[in-house]
Amino acid sequence: MLNALPPGPRQPRALQTVAWWTRPVSFLESNRRRYGKRFTMRLLQTPAFVMLSDPDEIREVFTAPPDVLHPGEGARILEPVVGRNSVILLDEGAHLEQRKLMLPAFHGERMQRLSGLMTEVAEREAAGWPRERPVELHPLLQGLTLEVILRAVFGLDPGARMDAIRERLTKILALGARPLGMLPFMQKDLGGRGPWAYFVRLREETDRLLFELIDERRADSAERDDVLAMLLAARHEDGSPMTDRELRDELMTLLVAGHETTASELAWAFERLLRAPAVMARLVDEVDSGDGDAYLTATIHEALRRRPVLPNAAPRLVKQPVTIGGFDYPEGVCLVPNAYLVHHDPALYPDPYAFRPERFLDEGPGTYTWIPFGGGRRRCLGASFALVEMKIVLRAVLAGNELSAPYAEHERSRRRAITLSPRRGATTVLRARPRVREEVPAAA
Numbered sequence: 001m002l003n004a005l006p007p008g009p010r011q012p013r014a015l016q017t018v019a020w021w022t023r024p025v026s027f028l029e030s031n032r033r034r035y036g037k038r039f040t041m042r043l044l045q046t047p048a049f050v051m052l053s054d055p056d057e058i059r060e061v062f063t064a065p066p067d068v069l070h071p072g073e074g075a076r077i078l079e080p081v082v083g084r085n086s087v088i089l090l091d092e093g094a095h096l097e098q099r100k101l102m103l104p105a106f107h108g109e110r111m112q113r114l115s116g117l118m119t120e121v122a123e124r125e126a127a128g129w130p131r132e133r134p135v136e137l138h139p140l141l142q143g144l145t146l147e148v149i150l151r152a153v154f155g156l157d158p159g160a161r162m163d164a165i166r167e168r169l170t171k172i173l174a175l176g177a178r179p180l181g182m183l184p185f186m187q188k189d190l191g192g193r194g195p196w197a198y199f200v201r202l203r204e205e206t207d208r209l210l211f212e213l214i215d216e217r218r219a220d221s222a223e224r225d226d227v228l229a230m231l232l233a234a235r236h237e238d239g240s241p242m243t244d245r246e247l248r249d250e251l252m253t254l255l256v257a258g259h260e261t262t263a264s265e266l267a268w269a270f271e272r273l274l275r276a277p278a279v280m281a282r283l284v285d286e287v288d289s290g291d292g293d294a295y296l297t298a299t300i301h302e303a304l305r306r307r308p309v310l311p312n313a314a315p316r317l318v319k320q321p322v323t324i325g326g327f328d329y330p331e332g333v334c335l336v337p338n339a340y341l342v343h344h345d346p347a348l349y350p351d352p353y354a355f356r357p358e359r360f361l362d363e364g365p366g367t368y369t370w371i372p373f374g375g376g377r378r379r380c381l382g383a384s385f386a387l388v389e390m391k392i393v394l395r396a397v398l399a400g401n402e403l404s405a406p407y408a409e410h411e412r413s414r415r416r417a418i419t420l421s422p423r424r425g426a427t428t429v430l431r432a433r434p435r436v437r438e439e440v441p442a443a444a
């Protein structure tokens with residue numbers, strides 16, 4: 001049956017796994033050159049991965065019935081952090097139920113209400129960044145996006161509790177960035193010592209702080225705009241509220257899904273802008289003029305096209321045989337819509353390696369040709385959140401600083417856990433410049 005899968009690289013699994021982890025972009029590109037728009041990769045400890053990059057096939061995957069393809073099953077490695085109620089790990093009815101509870105918190109209108117808070121955090125953080133010497137923006141952006149999640153999603157107010165939670169979450173995320181340590185065979189206590197025992201201790205401390213927060217917020221009737229407040233108000237179909245465990249698991253899910261992704265994508269946006277002076281100049285003009293955000297929006301769409309931080313959508317495990325693009329896929333293989341390959345198809349995007357926001361000025365991105373947020377019923381829940389945050393951060397940084405790159409070469413990709421970020425952290429020299437406009441508009 002496996003012979004029926006699209007052809008792909010024939011190296012041993014171990015070699016393919018190393019190539020996929022250490023140089024994903026060139027591995028994807030060389031496979032496409034050799035095998036075309038769809039090919040099968042074989043990695044250690046995983047079912048066959050069929051990479052897809054034809055928009056029609058991607059549409060079929062995104063719109064397949066929920067009992068045919070299971071993205072949730074493929075994300076099990078995240079369970080120790082996000083917990084078993086996480087929307088990311090579920091499939092079919094259970095997934096739909098959890099997603100419905102969360103959707104209202106992420107509507108565009110809710111995002112606008114959060115934009116004031118995001119602006120405050122972005123302006124304050126960016127004002128404290130080092131100037132006049134090369135700095136890696138990526139870690140600074142990680143700090144910023146973590147702060148945004150803690151305040152806008154967890155609803156924490158600055159103070160001792162926020163600091164205590166931030167400190168533990170930072171350590172948990174650092175462990176997660178070294179995924180080897182989290183593999184099932186490493187999950188041994190070793191008599192209270194070792195990385196797993198350390199992780200479990202941190203998780204228990206964090207959970208205790210989060211359950212305390214949830215208790216307090218349940219009892220408090222003050223109206224708040226944060227995501228936790230929305231989740232506390234959400235009701236299951238039978239009218240019951242989300243349990244403490246569900247709330248905790250979804251908060252951790254939003255942290256894991258929304259923090260590193262947004263920080264890395266922002267790092268790429270700066271890295272690309274620094275190497276496209278005409279784009280940078282046009283964008284700075286728009287920011288200074290205060291006249292709308294059409295070019296800023298197009299720039300962000302282009303950054304997500306050119307450098308999708310998740311090179312592919314969640315792998316969809318085939319649960320029932322399915323035919324897509326003329327291939328019959330048996331149960332047990334994974335179908336993987338690949339954003340990087342779609343976004344660099346010259347038939348869809350002429351001169352695909354050029355950074356050119358103008359592509360998206362007259363026409364917005366296509367549902368199946370621009371897929372940095374995946375698609376269908378699994379599409380990223382935080383897409384509007386991320387887009388609003390990216391606009392606010394880019395504006396806050398560009399309005400107060402002149403940016404230059406200390407070296408001209410493009411930064412290559414580096415993998416951190418599941419995201420791809422610029423290898424040198426988007427190294428930049430910031431120089432303060434007088435603001436042309438006093439107020440950076442909060443509305444994004």
Ligand code: HEM
Pocket residue numbers: 071087088089099153253254255257258259261262265308309310312313314315371372373374375376377378379380381382383385386
């Ligand atoms: C630039 C930033 C981001 C990128 C590129 C991104 C990308 C993605 C992708 C590719 C998926 C998988 C979709 C699929 O397989 O069809 C996903 C899922 C998800 N993302 Fe994001 N994401 C970003 C930011 C965020 C933020 C800020 C949040 C929340 C605050 C978030 C929450 C989620 C959740 C909850 C899911 C799982 C949805 C489900 O399984 O139903 N993401 N994201």
